[in-house]
Amino acid sequence: MRPQTTLRTSVSIEGVGLHSGHPVRATLRPAPPDHGIVFVRADHPDTDIPAALESAANYDHATTLSLRGVSIGTVEHVLSAAAGEGLDNCRIEIEGPEVPILDGSALPFVRLLPAAGFERQGASVRPLTLQRSVEVTRGDRSIRFTPDGAGLTVTYEIDFPHPIVGRQSLTVTVGPEEYASAIAPARTFGFLREIEIMRARGLARGGNLHNAVVLDEEGIISGPLRFRDEFVRHKVLDLIGDLSLLGAPLKGHVHARKAGHALHIEFARAVERALRAPAEEAAAPAARRLSILGT
């Protein structure tokens, strides 16, 4: 079992918010063991928003955390970078309502972490282990967990009726090196027609050709891809970020098919229920005995 890890010092990064279009700065600060990843908005310094499933509030094109009326948007890429690189304890202060989109990938965050340096802490990571499978299905979209392997392996399949995207599938065993080289650089992507609809709803105001792969009907209008299958790699990036809301690394194989943030969160909640279930089942016979004794 590896020790928990935090940063040696604080580091900041600036960019625009994808949806608001406003400039925003994120500062990542060290935190003590068992603190987890916690967001705090500079304009609400008394409200700590833990990166936890109970804070997940909205998953429309990005994941938003919310607590007592205070929200932080677009948290999934920085969370993915933290989970992928094994950063367990960190306070992320945001001067604005959402994490900056930067280049649309997790790479700027991954590059930022060594600038702060990692510090091993005097407590161990307790991975989440589950001995049975869990599956959520919505039509032809699904995510399945099976208790295979020593770490986290993700398989993702997508199928977009577009000449550049089409069917893509990727399996990756998540570790810091593999994450930094194969997953972190993959940028978010969007279809021009959907971006126009989002703009009309007041979303994606900060979106441009430098922070997303933008597709029109025939091709890409935002320059060359970083990987031929950059699209499915970004879906893996998002899934790793959303699964980190479980609060500890999950061990096993997660197989997602045509999913997105909403299904990622629904799946993570199903895993959380399954993780709690053995304890509840073990407690049930004792509860039954007590009720017999009481009658």
Ligand SMILES: [Zn+2]
């Ligand atoms: Zn994303």
